[in-house]
Amino acid sequence: MRTGTLPSAAYDDVSYTRGGTVDRTDVGALVQSAADGDAAAWKAIVEGLGPLVWSVVRAHRLSEADAHEVSQTVWFRFAQHLGRLREPDKAGAWLARTARHECLKVIRNQRRLTLTDDPLLLDRVSEEGVPEQALLEQEEAAARNERVRRLWQEFEELGERCRQLLRVLIASPPPSYQEVSAALGIAVGSIGPLRQRCLRRLRARLESRGTA
Amino acid sequence: MDDALNGEGFDGEELHGEEVRGEPDGEPGGAFDGQLGDGPAGGEPDDGFTTALEEELRQAAAVLDPMPPELLQIAVDAYALHDLEARVAELTFDSLVDALPVRGVTDAPRMLTFTAGEVTVDVEVTSEGLLGQLLPPRPAGIEILSGPQPGTPVTVDEMGRFTIDRPPSGPFALRLRTGSDVITTEWLRA
Numbered sequence: 001m002r003t004g005t006l007p008s009a010a011y012d013d014v015s016y017t018r019g020g021t022v023d024r025t026d027v028g029a030l031v032q033s034a035a036d037g038d039a040a041a042w043k044a045i046v047e048g049l050g051p052l053v054w055s056v057v058r059a060h061r062l063s064e065a066d067a068h069e070v071s072q073t074v075w076f077r078f079a080q081h082l083g084r085l086r087e088p089d090k091a092g093a094w095l096a097r098t099a100r101h102e103c104l105k106v107i108r109n110q111r112r113l114t115l116t117d118d119p120l121l122l123d124r125v126s127e128e129g130v131p132e133q134a135l136l137e138q139e140e141a142a143a144r145n146e147r148v149r150r151l152w153q154e155f156e157e158l159g160e161r162c163r164q165l166l167r168v169l170i171a172s173p174p175p176s177y178q179e180v181s182a183a184l185g186i187a188v189g190s191i192g193p194l195r196q197r198c199l200r201r202l203r204a205r206l207e208s209r210g211t212a
Numbered sequence: 213m214d215d216a217l218n219g220e221g222f223d224g225e226e227l228h229g230e231e232v233r234g235e236p237d238g239e240p241g242g243a244f245d246g247q248l249g250d251g252p253a254g255g256e257p258d259d260g261f262t263t264a265l266e267e268e269l270r271q272a273a274a275v276l277d278p279m280p281p282e283l284l285q286i287a288v289d290a291y292a293l294h295d296l297e298a299r300v301a302e303l304t305f306d307s308l309v310d311a312l313p314v315r316g317v318t319d320a321p322r323m324l325t326f327t328a329g330e331v332t333v334d335v336e337v338t339s340e341g342l343l344g345q346l347l348p349p350r351p352a353g354i355e356i357l358s359g360p361q362p363g364t365p366v367t368v369d370e371m372g373r374f375t376i377d378r379p380p381s382g383p384f385a386l387r388l389r390t391g392s393d394v395i396t397t398e399w400l401r402a
Contacts (some may be wrong), residue, residue, distance in 0.1 A: 035296070042291040050287055054279035069401050071283055072290075073383040076359070076399035079293040080300055080385070102401060105308050148272045155269060170270040199262040202269070 028089030035083035042082075046075070048173065049092050053099045055171035056183045059164045060103035070102045092175065096168075096183035154205045162198035169195060292360035298387070298394040301326035301333055306400075326386075326397040333386060333395075337402045341379050344386070346372035352390040358382060 027048070033041035053074050057067040078095060085094060155166060168175060168183045181188045305325035322337040336343045346352055349372030355363030356376055366386075368374045380402045388395045 034291070035294070039291055042294075043288050046284065046287040046290075050284055051279045054277075054283070055273070058277055068280070068283055069382045071279075072286055072359075073399050073401045075287040075290045076293055076383050076385070079290045080295070080396060080399055082294040083296050084300065105306070106401070108308055148275055151268060152272045152276050155272070166266070166269060167273070170266060170273045172270050172274055174270070195266075196262055199265050203261065203265055 027091050028087075031082065031085060031088035031091050035088075042079075045091065049095055050075075051173075052092060052168075052171040052175050052179060052183070053095050055168050055175075056096050056099040057103055059167035059183070060100070060107065062103060062106055066106050070099060070106060073102055074099045090178070092179040093182035096175070096179045100183050100185060150209070151206065154202060154209070158198065158202060158205070161194075162201060165191070165194055166198050166202070286359075289360055293399075295394070295396070298396045299328045301328035301331065301388075301395050301397045303398045303400060322402065324400065328395050331388075331390075331395060333388070333397055335386070335397075337379060339379060340377065342374075342376040342402075344374045344376075346374070346388065346390075348372070350390050352388050354389075355387050356380065357385045357387055357396075363387060 027045070030041045030045050030048075034045060050071075053071050054067070057070050062070060074095060077098060078091075081094075085091060087094075155163065158166070164184060165180070165186075168180050175183070177188045177191045180186075180191050186194075303324060304327045305323065307320070307323040311323070319339070324335040324337065326333040326335070330348070332347045334345045334347065342356070344354075346354070346368060349370060352368050352372075354366040354368055354374055356366060357363035358380060364376075366374045366376055383399050383401050385399045386397045388397075
């Protein structure tokens with residue numbers, strides 16, 4: 001029985017075709033196994049698609065607490081519907097769409113009530129240093145952290161649509177366009193061009209700060 | 213604020229704004245530019261940079277805004293909630309989505325309806341708690357769930373009505389046992 005993790009296109013330098021290298025064809029099989037009682041298959045699904053769900057809630061700028069509760073709701077509901085999905089191989093899109101709907105409800109409810117806090121992501125830079133490392137390594141790490149921080153800051157300051165699109169696209173492993181479409185309610189065909197524009201914008205911002 | 217230097221438009225409009233760097237850009241409706249063998253012939257030099265930048269951003273997200281580990285654990289544990297025996301009562305009405313807002317009324321209770329075949333569960337969520345009714349009325353054991361753990365039992369009167377004195381915090385579902393039937397309402401965040 002297949003119980004491995006979902007393959008990731010992740011962090012090598014090989015360029016990938018969106019949604020191609022991330023072999024989502026296994027998702028259907030994992031969903032089936034999980035429905036049949038295989039807890040390891042369930043875990044593989046959570047590990048493979050959890051970051052996508054998280055990206056969707058973050059793309060909608062939910063507060064930390066709301067983001068947690070929406071994510072939980074999505075996973076509880078997914079567990080509930082396990083074995084009942086019409087298209088198990090599209091579980092990623094199901095999760096992304098469900099997350100989006102729940103996010104929109106939160107936003108609607110907030111408008112009805114009051115505004116809530118904004119997530120202060122920049123305060124959340126990982127401070128988990130590795131205390132025993134050489135000073136040089138620490139300095140390198142600091143420089144890298146600084147670059148990552150700046151990149152993230154420019155990203156956060158992109159216009160809302162770009163920020164939202166990119167936040168979903170950069171889930172790890174990378175989502176398919178079908179999943180992005182379900183996450184944001186935009187046509188699959190417009191994702192590629194928008195992605196290009198948004199990344200170009202981001203690069204321009206970085207260059208104008210001399211960070212590129 | 214140096215943000216102004218970049219002249220980036222506000223929300224929504226920005227994607228229709230002037231291209232920041234004046235590069236030619238495939239119009240929407242074109243191919244997935246940059247995705248499928250987008251080479252020099254595509255009008256733009258190879259956009260390997262977009263892939264690289266996206267990847268860099270992906271790694272930044274993994275550091276700065278990863279899925280929290282405790283959430284991962286909760287999602288893993290949620291496996292206990294799968295139950296092929298139970299019927300799922302789907303959310304068929306949610307006032308947050310389906311009802312028109314009433315002007316000036318900001319604290320209207322949230323009204324929810326769940327349906328599984330002939331069984332309907334109406335729920336009203338207020339700041340005091342939940343008011344519900346199971347229709348058609350029938351003897352039932354109801355518990356309110358907030359996760360994979362066993363829920364708090366709730367009594368149902370002969371009209372099928374039940375009350376929960378505390379508003380749910382976070383996701384909740386109701387599990388009904390009536391005869392040999394087990395029905396759970398779709399997980400929802402009140």
